[in-house]
Amino acid sequence: MFKQLGLIGCGLMGGSFALALKKAGLVEHVVGYSRSPASSAAAQRLGAIDKVADSALQTLAGSDIVVLAVPVSATESSLQEISPLVRKGLLLMDVGSTKSDVIAAARRALGDKLPSFVPAHPIAGKAAGGIEYAEADLYQGCKVILTPLPQTDPELLVKAHEVWSALGAQVVEMTPAHHDAAFAAVSHLPHLLAFAYFQAIAGQASGAEFLSLAGPGFRDFTRIAASEPTVWRDILLANKDEVLSQAGRFRLALAELEALLVSGDAPGIEERIRQISSARSQWQLADSRPPR
Amino acid sequence: MFKQLGLIGCGLMGGSFALALKKAGLVEHVVGYSRSPASSAAAQRLGAIDKVADSALQTLAGSDIVVLAVPVSATESSLQEISPLVRKGLLLMDVGSTKSDVIAAARRALGDKLPSFVPAHPIAGKAAGGIEYAEADLYQGCKVILTPLPQTDPELLVKAHEVWSALGAQVVEMTPAHHDAAFAAVSHLPHLLAFAYFQAIAGQASGAEFLSLAGPGFRDFTRIAASEPTVWRDILLANKDEVLSQAGRFRLALAELEALLVSGDAPGIEERIRQISSARSQWQLADSRPPR
Numbered sequence: 001m002f003k004q005l006g007l008i009g010c011g012l013m014g015g016s017f018a019l020a021l022k023k024a025g026l027v028e029h030v031v032g033y034s035r036s037p038a039s040s041a042a043a044q045r046l047g048a049i050d051k052v053a054d055s056a057l058q059t060l061a062g063s064d065i066v067v068l069a070v071p072v073s074a075t076e077s078s079l080q081e082i083s084p085l086v087r088k089g090l091l092l093m094d095v096g097s098t099k100s101d102v103i104a105a106a107r108r109a110l111g112d113k114l115p116s117f118v119p120a121h122p123i124a125g126k127a128a129g130g131i132e133y134a135e136a137d138l139y140q141g142c143k144v145i146l147t148p149l150p151q152t153d154p155e156l157l158v159k160a161h162e163v164w165s166a167l168g169a170q171v172v173e174m175t176p177a178h179h180d181a182a183f184a185a186v187s188h189l190p191h192l193l194a195f196a197y198f199q200a201i202a203g204q205a206s207g208a209e210f211l212s213l214a215g216p217g218f219r220d221f222t223r224i225a226a227s228e229p230t231v232w233r234d235i236l237l238a239n240k241d242e243v244l245s246q247a248g249r250f251r252l253a254l255a256e257l258e259a260l261l262v263s264g265d266a267p268g269i270e271e272r273i274r275q276i277s278s279a280r281s282q283w284q285l286a287d288s289r290p291p292r
Numbered sequence: 293m294f295k296q297l298g299l300i301g302c303g304l305m306g307g308s309f310a311l312a313l314k315k316a317g318l319v320e321h322v323v324g325y326s327r328s329p330a331s332s333a334a335a336q337r338l339g340a341i342d343k344v345a346d347s348a349l350q351t352l353a354g355s356d357i358v359v360l361a362v363p364v365s366a367t368e369s370s371l372q373e374i375s376p377l378v379r380k381g382l383l384l385m386d387v388g389s390t391k392s393d394v395i396a397a398a399r400r401a402l403g404d405k406l407p408s409f410v411p412a413h414p415i416a417g418k419a420a421g422g423i424e425y426a427e428a429d430l431y432q433g434c435k436v437i438l439t440p441l442p443q444t445d446p447e448l449l450v451k452a453h454e455v456w457s458a459l460g461a462q463v464v465e466m467t468p469a470h471h472d473a474a475f476a477a478v479s480h481l482p483h484l485l486a487f488a489y490f491q492a493i494a495g496q497a498s499g500a501e502f503l504s505l506a507g508p509g510f511r512d513f514t515r516i517a518a519s520e521p522t523v524w525r526d527i528l529l530a531n532k533d534e535v536l537s538q539a540g541r542f543r544l545a546l547a548e549l550e551a552l553l554v555s556g557d558a559p560g561i562e563e564r565i566r567q568i569s570s571a572r573s574q575w576q577l578a579d580s581r582p583p584r
Contacts, residue, residue, distance in 0.1 A: 202571050
C-alpha cells in the first residue's frame, strides 16, 4: 500500500503505528525522527523504524505516508518545519486527542498544502507512554476518529479509512467541533474532575490519613488523576471552551443531587441513583477486538 | 472462641463473616436470619449458616456473638427487635458503612444494653452483592474500623479486635465522627461525583453518541456510578453533613482548576497537575493480604 512511512515522534502511539503497518505488510520502509535521540534509537532497536532521520523534515524525503505523533503543543512547529516537502498525494495524519486546535495549526502551517492533511484521533493508549510500550496490536479493535475538512483531498481520505481499517480499527468520521465536544464530555472532563477531587482530599489536614483508608472504588475513580502533566495541560487548554461547557453541565447535576440530599428526599435520591446505576450498568466499552 | 454466631442478614458481608469464622475454627454453630427466605436458604446450602431462624430475635438464643449485616436503613428496627435478648457479655457488631447514624440508632434501640455493641465497618465488598458472592476470604487483608463508645464494654472491644484480626483483617480504632468524615472523603463523595458526572453526560442531547465513544478512563472513573441505589441512598443520607462538607472542598478545587483554564495559565496548570499526578502515583491501595 505504501512505499515509505515517515514517522515524526517515536513514542507509544507513533511506534505502535509503525509496528502495525509493518506487521500488516502495508509498508516497505520506515524512517523515523524523535526530538529525543534515545527514543528514535529505541524505535530502531525494536524494529518500529528502519532508519533514523536527522530532522522531522528529513522523514518526508521519499515518503508517501507521514504520521505526526508528537505532543499536541508541538504540532504547529512540526507542521511548519515539514511544510516545504508536503506534496500532492502525500497522506499526512496526526494522532492528537483534540482536533479544532490541531486544524487551526495546520491551516496556519500548511497553507495550500492543507488538502494532504487528514486529522485523526485513534482512541487507544496505555497507562504508561513511551516507545518501550509500543506494540503492533495497539490499534486492533479501537475506534479511530477522522475529522476531514472541506479542503481535504477525497482520495487521501479514502486512503486514511483504508489504512486504519487494515490495522483492525473501526473508523468513524465527524466534524472537528463535534469531536472536541464528545471528548470534552467523555475524556477531558473526567480528568479535570479526578484532578480536582484528588487535590481536594489530599490537601486537607487529615488528607494523608484519609487516603490510607481509601479502597478499590477510590483507586478506580482516581486512576486518571495520575496522568501525564504536560499531555493534560495541552489537552485541557486546547479544548478549554468545550471542557468548561461540560464542567458547567456537571456542576448543575451535582447541585441537583446535593439539593436532594439537603432536603432529605430519600425516594427522590433513590430514583435518581436507580436511573444512573441502570444506565451505567448497561454501558459497555466499545471494543470490536476479538477475545484474546 | 465462640459457641454460636447469630447472623442477622445473610448477604455478601454477613455470609462471608460466617464462612470466615467457621473456616478459622472460631465458632461451633451458626444460626442465621434474613428478611428474604431465599437468602437464608442459600446461606444454609452454602454452609455459611447451620440453621435458619424464624426471626432476628431468635438468632440471639444461645449466641455469644451476634452480627447485624442488614442495610443501614434497617439497623434501628433490627436492634429494637433483638434488644430484649441482648445480655451482658454478648458481643454485638454491625458492618455498616456509616457510624454516627448507626450509633444514634443503637442508643435509642438498646438503652442500657448499649455496652454490648461494638460498631464495626469492614472495608471490604465486591461489585455485586448477595449471598452467592460470599467467601471465607473476603476480610483477609482488609481494614476494619471499630468506633467504640465511652459505654462500650472494654472486654468486648478486645474480643472484637481479636476476632477481626483472626480473620486476617487489620483493625483500626477511631471515633465515629472521624470515621464518617474519612469515608465521606474517600468513598461517599466519589460516588456522589460519579453519579452526577454520568447523569450530566448521559442526559445531554448527544449523550448516547458521546457514551459510544468513551474509553477505558471513562469506564474506571464511572464504575461506582453503577452502585446499588438503596444502599447508596441510605449511606449518602446517613452521612449527608460530612458528604456535603467534602463536596464543598471539591467544588473549590474544581473552581481553581477552571480559573486556571479560563486564564490560559499553562505553567500553573502543568504545575498543579504535576503535584496531583505525582501524589496519586505514589498512593497505593492498603492491603496487607499476601499475594495469591
